[in-house]
Amino acid sequence: MQTHFLLTPVDPDEFEHLAYLYAILYRRMAEPQFNISHTRMPTFKQHCAFLQGYPYERHYLIMSGEILLGACYITRHSEVGIWLDTDHRRNGLGTHILNQLIKRSEHRLVANVAKTNTPSLLFFLRNGFVLMREETEQFVLEHYLAPGGTFATTRQSDTA
Ligand SMILES: CC(C)(COP(=O)(O)OP(=O)(O)OC[C@H]1O[C@@H](n2cnc3c(N)ncnc32)[C@H](O)[C@@H]1OP(=O)(O)O)[C@@H](O)C(=O)NCCC(=O)NCCS
Numbered sequence: 095m096q097t098h099f100l101l102t103p104v105d106p107d108e109f110e111h112l113a114y115l116y117a118i119l120y121r122r123m124a125e126p127q128f129n130i131s132h133t134r135m136p137t138f139k140q141h142c143a144f145l146q147g148y149p150y151e152r153h154y155l156i157m158s159g160e161i162l163l164g165a166c167y168i169t170r171h172s173e174v175g176i177w178l179d180t181d182h183r184r185n186g187l188g189t190h191i192l193n194q195l196i197k198r199s200e201h202r203l204v205a206n207v208a209k210t211n212t213p214s215l216l217f218f219l220r221n222g223f224v225l226m227r228e229e230t231e232q233f234v235l236e237h238y239l240a241p242g243g244t245f246a247t248t249r250q251s252d253t254a
Pocket residue numbers: 128174175176177178179182183184185186187188189190207211212213214216217218220
């Protein structure tokens with residue numbers, strides 16, 4: 095399993111971070127079956143303006159040294175999002191990052207999963223999320239079990 099990674103908080107005043115996230119957005123657009131939030135690519139200026147509004151409660155780049163592995167966030171409504179570069183999937187990294195986000199969140203996390211995104215649905219079900227409801231284009235899941243199988247509480251330790 096990939097273990098040498100760092101969750102680097104996104105700084106929307108850092109050009110490099112903005113550029114990394116724009117590159118990720120571009121790569122995400124190539125996988126429309128996994129997306130519910132973007133239907134077309136924003137301009138770089140629009141992208142920067144969006145991020146400079148601090149839209150997320152927590153937002154991280156996933157780095158291994160100088161290598162960008164992906165990004166993840168928790169919204170102000172406790173919705174979790176993780177995107178990993180294709181070379182770094184199905185190796186346990188997503189599970190590891192999700193557990194870090196669960197520990198850092200003050201609230202029970204929610205996952206909105208596009209109905210076309212079966213891998214993600216299986217990923218969240220495998221990691222203690224349960225289906226709460228079905229909407230037109232997505233499933234809404236909520237974290238139910240803490241790592242180790244105990245019931246999640248509303249406030250968990252912030253130590254990673
Ligand atoms: C979804 C994602 C974050 C999962 O991360 P990952 O590192 O690939 O997942 P893991 O290796 O930790 O997998 C854990 C479990 O999830 C399930 N899973 C993950 N990817 C799967 C796939 N492609 N097909 C079937 N099951 C899958 C499996 O049950 C897996 O356990 P197993 O390998 O023992 O069978 C990653 O695949 C990704 O970035 N996908 C594209 C973006 C996306 O869809 N994000 C989710 C929406 S927020």
